[in-house]
Amino acid sequence: MAIITKESEQKRENERLENLVKTQKLEKEKSLHRERERIAFDMHDELGAGISAIKLQSEILKKQLPQDLNSEEIDNLIKISEHMNRSMREMLWSINPDNDNLKNFEEYCIRYGESYFDCTDMTFQYHSHLEDPESKLHAEVRYNLLLFLKEAFNNCVKHSQAKQVNLTINADSQFINIVIQDNGIGLLSDNKDGYGLKSMRKRIEKLRGEIDFQSDENGTKITATVFTNF
Known part of the structure; x- marks a missing residue:
């Protein structure tokens, strides 16, 4: 009888530990999910707005230049900002847990x-x-x-x-x-x-x-x- 009781207690303890591990794993996944969402939103709001502003200001500056001046450097800046914007969108897509x-x-x-x-x-x-x-x-x-x-x-x-x-x-x-x-x-x-x-x-x-x-x-x-x- 004592042996059966001891085995039952050990079984219950093992089940308790398994449930505890599962609960901790689930909480960790939820926490990681929330953190990934936060990073994605922050990148979109901060970096996205900044890159868009650089591109917009570059395009405005290009229009203000006299026609006979070389705008190659500004064109390069616009291309860089477009490339950065595409790269950021790809990173956001990969980070977003919904995907x-x-x-x-x-x-x-x-x-x-x-x-x-x-x-x-x-x-x-x-x-x-x-x-x-x-x-x-x-x-x-x-x-x-x-x-x-x-x-x-x-x-x-x-x-x-x-x-x-x-x-x-x-x-x-x-x-x-x-x-x-x-x-x-x-x-x-x-x-x-x-x-x-x-x-x-x-x-x-x-x-x-x-x-x-x-x-x-x-x-x-x-x-x-x-x-x-x-």
Whole structure:
């Protein structure tokens, strides 16, 4: 009888400790969620307003310059502010906890690709299959995959001479697989060890994922696979 009672008490104590750990983990997640929201709002209100003000003042100053003066430096300042604004929006998107799922990531990548290639002569097509669109995708994974995608698109425009670029996203609750493929001239020897490819490889390896480059005269295919939760 005493042995049974002791075992029951031990079982209750183990359950109490398990519940305590779960409660502490939940509170930590809630606290992190609130902090990420606060940082996102602060960045939007403070940095966003400041960058917009720089761009606006630069454009006003350019209009006030005499026509015969060189406005190249002001043009560069406007371009820098636009670049900073885009980068900030991407960071805000990655920080915002409301975007921590596969569906939002997929939609963002598609919108980005359509907008990016709309300014080029290349046709952009996409395909995707998400087993569970609401499945969580860690913020650091989202951010690094977005930068990987940007670099891949940039390489297509700068080096591929392609007419078409395809984006494929497949994911389940554990893995996400991204494929960027073009029908261009392939990677030239002086580009195979370039900064862009090194940057992409570094981003994926940082997430403990795998990346593969295939290239020939018919085009280039870049495949990356990472865990959805880092």
